[in-house]
Amino acid sequence: MKARIYVTLKPDVLDPQGKxxxxxxxxxxxxxxxxxRIGRFLEIELTGEPADARLRLDEMCRRLLANPVIEDFRVEPA
Amino acid sequence: MKARIYVTLKPDVLDPQGKxxxxxxxxxxxxxxxxxRIGRFLEIELTGEPADARLRLDEMCRRLLANPVIEDFRVEPA
Structure with a gap:
């Protein structure tokens, strides 16, 4: 399966690149x-259709792909 | 109005950041x-509802926001 992840700065955080x-x-x-406002967009391909894919993707975002202090993320199946 | 722009590397282009x-x-x-694969995601706010907004946004992408040689872009109303 494929998933799309959108990482955006939280609304209160300044975005110098966007400016x-x-x-x-x-x-x-x-x-x-x-x-x-500028964010990141990731396309992730997973092998198989892991039942807990959504949970694992959320975890990847919190651990590596986004900085939860200043960024929001959204995971969508592609 | 608001628009979302997704900029991704063309499929044949290597993506060292993604790797x-x-x-x-x-x-x-x-x-x-x-x-x-990693791309960029832009949220653009426009004043009013310009009739030619779509055309203008495409032009912005070609002139500044994307590199048409190695990147694809997609414009969506938000």
Whole structure:
């Protein structure tokens, strides 16, 4: 099976990378852009269809893929 | 309006960041993981509901947000 994981900064956390992209878009003339936030997107392929895949993926996120202090994550089957 | 943009490496392009995460997951004992690919995920807020928003977002991707030589992108209204 395949899973998709979305890792985003928590809403209260500053996003300097997003701000940099926002300013570049403004300079390129895209004045309609009001805000940009940047996150990560992971595609994970698992062998078989493990029954506890969802739990294991949540655990991978908490242990390695995301920083739960400043980031939120969402796991979706692909 | 809000839009979500997913930027992923084209399937033929090597993903060293994904490989590093894959090996770390293996070392942590997640032997069911067969592959990891990592991409970017952008949330863009636009003022108003521009009629040509979709076209403009595609253009932003080609000009700044993605590298069309090695990356694919997908734009979705949020």
């Amino acid at each position: 940099a992209v926002f300013h570049s878009l403004q300079e390129l003339g895209y004045s309609e852009v009001a805000d940009v | 590093a995460v894959f090996h770390s997951l293996q070392e942590l004992g997640y032997s069911e993981v067969a592959d990891v």
